Amino acid sequence: MKARYSAPVALLATLSTPLFAVSPLSIDASAQQDLTLTVYSQNLGLVRESRALPALAPGQAVIIQDVSRQLQTETLSIKGAGQILEQNLNTNLLSHHSLLQHYLGQELQLARRNPASGDESQGSVTLLSIEGDRALVRRDRQVESIPLNADWRFIFPELPAHLSSKPSLEFRSQGTQSPAPATFSYLTGGLSWQMDYVMTLDKSGKQMSLEGLATLHNSTGIDFENARFQLMAGTLNQPAPESFRKANLAMASMAADSGGAPEAFEDYQLYTLPNSTSLLDQQQKQLPLVSTASLPVTREYRHEFLAMPRPDNQRHRTAPQTWLSFENGADTPLPGGAVRTFAPDDDGRLQFIGGSRIDHTATGQAVELLLGEAFDLSVERQQTLLSKEYDSYLAEYEVLVRNSGSEAKLLDLSVNFAQPWTLEHASQEMTHSRGGRAHWSLDVPAKDKTVLRFRVKLKNPTP
Structure with a gap:
């Protein structure tokens, strides 16, 4: 029977008193062997790194320095360091306030500078409390209130062991038998990226190049x-914490092993940058991600209005919107981001002509960009008739489009109807209709105008 229980008893003895008796081991970023980051656009990043560790004694405290202060401990995974007994994120950082809190009720040296002479005197006091920018101290048998400013300073005898200048990760394990690299992966706030594009039109305005830069942001408190x-x-x-942890740890494993060209990942797109780089704390770094030399582009002018069965005697004047559209014929899906468009003037100098945003766009999908309002085109519309019939209204409209430019332009006119409608007459043929909307494509010659007149029956909704 003794032989049967000798091993568990020995293990119990090992895990009791000696378990935490070994000196803590501190590992900083100099032991790092590999580092991969997956950055999301939602103030979120996945950090996966490996560091060289010596053989670990059972229960030995291992302090991993240089980790993000926004580390999400519920997503932390440690591999290769033995069976983990506990893991902690130490964020009790060194500051003047944390030092004062530590020494509450203890004796300190208090120094005071005479503003007039500049001389300094020191004396022993007991720190009683801290409130805002004042502290209460006991000197001899008296209690004094002192301001926490440049004329008064406390002299601390030593730095408390539990306060550190940077956050750290601490864990204990069952130990390891030999030196080996350990892998740490975790999600953290403070990392994000955004996409910015520069679109450059050629002289004709029918071809364009597209350059996309990824801007990375780091506010984690550490350098990568x-x-x-x-x-x-x-x-x-981002679902409930438990499923969030499982999903993203699986993502960590897969993302770290991928590389090369952009690839579809689940319902997202994963871009792997070709070269390693550094991203320092509080740094913004721009890296090229998309480059397309030549794509056909179409410029369109659009205007739309709502036709309602109510009297409107005003003559409405406005400028139509200018849109650019193209098909993403590149091999690379386009991440959503801001697009700034430039075009050459008569002397060949590029001028900014408008900006917009695009959504995430797969290869082969169309992209439409709103640049602004057209300068040379103007639209004037007026309701010329509104009459009540038995179960409907009869409305007539006149739309006048002027072109003061030196080139002919095509205007896409859309008229929206809030109720069932029937086109009774139009001076120009309707291009198409869909649901509650009618479309006309109006050719407007240079230095000229064109007019559209139409009559529509708007049926009253059935009660």
């Missing part, structure tokens, strides 16, 4: 040196 980056395009839903 010589890291491999992957950028996830798409909107992530």
